[in-house]
Amino acid sequence: MxxxxxxxxxxxxxxxxxxxxxxxxxxxxxxxxxxxxxxxxxxxxxxxxxxxxxxxxxxxxxxxxxxxxxxxxxxxxxxVARTFQHGELFAHMTVIENLLVARHARFATRLLAEGLFLPAVRRAEEEHRRSVEEVLEFVELERYRHQRVDALPFGIQKIVGFARALAMExxxxxxxxxxxxxxxxxxxxxxxxxxxxxxxxxxxxxxxxxxxxxxxxxxxxxxxxxxxxxxxxxxxxxxxxxxxxxxxxxxxxxx
Amino acid sequence: MNVARSSGYYRTRYGEDFALLDTKTQKAWCAVFVAALLAYPFVAGPLALDLANQVLLASLGAIALMLLTGYAGQISLGHAGLLAAGAFTTGILFKELAAPFWLTLPAAALAGAALGVIFGLPSLRLRGLYLAVSTLALHFIVIYAGGEYETRRGFSTGIIVDPPRLGDWALDEPRAWYFVLLAAAAATLLFAANLLRSRTGRAWRAIHGREAVAAALGISVHRAKLSAFVVSSTITAIAGCLFAYYRGFVSAEAFSLYLTIEYVAMVIIGGMGSLLGALLGTVFVVLFPYAIDAAMNLLGLAERLSSVVFAVNYSAFGLVMILFLVFEPQGLVGLWRRAQDWFLLWPFKQRPLAGPR
CATH class of the missing domain: 3.40.50.300 (P-loop containing nucleotide triphosphate hydrolases)
Structure with a gap:
């Protein structure tokens, strides 16, 4: 509960x-x-x-x-996830990257393995990329997925912020x-x-x-x-x- | 990441989203570039080869600083200190224990990692200028310690380091150095690019200016900052170790504050937040004094200005940096992207707002 x-x-x-x-x-x-x-x-x-x-x-x-x-x-x-009044997105990242940041705590990959991009890291990245896609589908943002968020209209940015919180599950x-x-x-x-x-x-x-x-x-x-x-x-x-x-x-x- | 493309996406797998090379054109150009790099030492003269080696060596430090400052947003003026730490670890181990390179290199890396934690600790409390000053203080401590070792042990002119050996073979020829440094630079670049497309790199980019938001998303800001300092410092100390072997000489004077400024300039002139920028910036900053020299020779001013050649060099360097900050804050990468856009979009001038990127 x-x-x-x-x-x-x-x-x-x-x-x-x-x-x-x-x-x-x-x-x-x-x-x-x-x-x-x-x-x-x-x-x-x-x-x-x-x-x-x-x-x-x-x-x-x-x-x-x-x-x-x-x-x-x-x-x-x-x-506990939250959204922010003004979006507070990572402006220099794409929509997908913004959502992937929110998956941070659900990853367990190690820094050295990431630097070598070992198969386990690749698998984890793909898995989280898939979870992010589900969230994008949920809030109907698929067509913006590869765009940098600072190029998006404010209304869409707010939904991206909402999606980012959801991506934390x-x-x-x-x-x-x-x-x-x-x-x-x-x-x-x-x-x-x-x-x-x-x-x-x-x-x-x-x-x-x-x-x-x-x-x-x-x-x-x-x-x-x-x-x-x-x-x-x-x-x-x-x-x-x-x-x-x-x-x-x-x-x-x-x- | 956000590379301009002439037309849309042809991706069918999630893995393609984070592939380092995307289109066939990119792969082809990359292959050509690698082939050119491999052929270079066989066509270049001695000066050109030494310049290339300097660029490759400096690119390690520039990539390291780009990770820390350009991506994680942490300002550091301790870069020369970290290079010195790597170089002195190598020199001291060589002098005192006659340690071979396969011991000094990991030792330098460890020293760099440990210093990274120390350099990083102030960042947990301080930001911006205050952080810069605290890293500057650490720079002086490291340099002082190195200088003190030199005088105490009577190496007042510096520590002489023999070239690395593997059996009978010694790494003392510029062409061999070129391939070693090329491999080191390529490995560093790949390591950095891999970090940036995975969890740690995203955390670094997230804490850049938005610490509270990153924390609310479950990122430990302290951990992210310290990891950025540790990775950056480790790479820099490894570069310092290579520097010691390449020069065959370690001296505290070589690691002045001006060296730090040169590295900061590489990152700024190259373009913040881009690995390509770090490389372009390195090429620019390393070759700049030689270009100024050549220009003075060409203009026939070399004779008359020979007494003030350093002053001319420094002021030209400062001027270029100011020009970049004012007119192209995105640096050489900004220029490169604009040129790319110009060719991709011709005869149009503006990229459509909602177009594929």
Missing amino acids: AELKLDAVSLAFGGLKVLEGVSFQAQDGELFALIGPNGAGKTSVLNCICGLYRAGGGRIEFAGRAITGEKPHRIARMG PKALLLDEPSAGLNRDEREDLARHILRIRHELGIAMIWVEHDMQMVADLADRVLVLNYGQPIAEGRPEEVLNDPRVVEAYLGTHAL
């Missing part, structure tokens, strides 16, 4: 409290949306989970093991505003990919999102953050109509 559990997680940069008492659980196969106004600390939650930030307090558990304060590459190797997926910067068509594709992951892979997804319509349509559960504090949690239709949430987004004097 690869559930992701946060218990009273807090984070501060100097005197600035970024997160305070953030607690939630996401189960396998659950699409858990994390929403809130700008600066609410949504990305910080993801950074704490994947170890890029060290939570100042509280406890983060994944698959029954505490991962608080663990190094990012160790957390990634346990099966994760047990939990953290999505940081995957729809930001995408047009209507691209958003529909993305929604389809997310739903397919839920149905076919059945992994937990923490999904930071600004598109309320998408959240209302797709998410299983929603947590709303405001100034680093959770203000509401539940099913989308309950949460999005909660007066506190409306206030956080629109202010008290709206209308």
Whole structure:
């Protein structure tokens, strides 16, 4: 059971409290949306989970093991993958190379063997090339496979970032505003990919999102953050109509 | 990797995706090139042969620095120090124990690997200029240690090293050296290209400027940095060992900071992030002073400028480096690719944005 559990997680940069008492659980196969106004600390939650930030307090558990304060590459190797808001692709590499980088922890080839490109290395490369092709097929990027990512339109780059996380064969997926910067068509594709992951892979997804319509349509559960504090949690239709949430987004004097 | 092709892909296997040579044309040209390299020492005169040997020898160090700086993005100014470490390991083992080359070569490689860890440790904390300065400090430590050994043992002018022997045969003839150095350079190039098309090379390229992302993908950034330093330093120390045998002489003065700058120049002028660039840069930097010399002779200035020939050389070198940084940051490889594009696309001028690469 690869559930992701946060218990009273807090984070501060100097005197600035970024997160305070953030607690939630996401189960396998659950699409858990994390929403809130700008600066609410949504990305910080993801950074704490994947170890890029060290939570100042509280406890983060994944698959029954505490991962608080663990190094990012160790957390990634346990099966937590993430995407980035701005793609953060390796610009000078092709799509395939970007995805192969994500297979790093699934390789066990040794440096000297690689330098001599021994048959075992060749076999491993071919095997991982095949896995990457499956991911490319899943997200329908086949025709871009040999292109350098910096030559691709932003919408495609975002999907490549998404595919790169999938190439890790994760047990939990953290999505940081995957729809930001995408047009209507691209958003529909993305929604389809997310739903397919839920149905076919059945992994937990923490999904930071600004598109309320998408959240209302797709998410299983929603947590709303405001100034680093959770203000509401539940099913989308309950949460999005909660007066506190409306206030956080629109202010008290709206209308 | 991203070599321009005149038309699409004809690949039916995944293995073809990472083949070193792709099309038949490439293979044919490669064969011609290898044949030319093998024939070279039989047509070249003594000076041309020595120049070729210098280029081949320097190409090891340039490839090593390209892996570290051009691919893994770690700046190092310790390159001359590492060459010195390899050369001094060879010289000291030869002088003290009369060790044969098949002992000094692995010993130099080991010394290089160990120094690679030491040179690499600061990179776990420092970046950019600060890392450069810390490697520079290590350069001076190595050179100081070498110089100290020379004076303590009374080799104040340097250590004389006999040519490597195999039975009765000694490697002391330029033509034989050419083939040895050619084999060493080819092996290094192949080793580097193999690393770059497998897991370690991808990790190096991934940590280049995107450490946090690489870590989030499961790459141990520390491990990747240290492995880049160790591989680069090992190759460089091996080059230093060969240097000691080729020159027959080891002296701390030969490994000045200027030598480091020459290697950095090879990488920059050749073009960052390309093995071909490392080779082109080596040819350019090694031949440059000779070209300047020839140009001065041709212009009839050699007599008048004979007292300042070094100054002319240095300033011309600096000027060329600045020109490259300003006008062609992608170096000679950038020029080469542009020329290739021009011929491939003629009569058109621009590569289509979404075309096959």
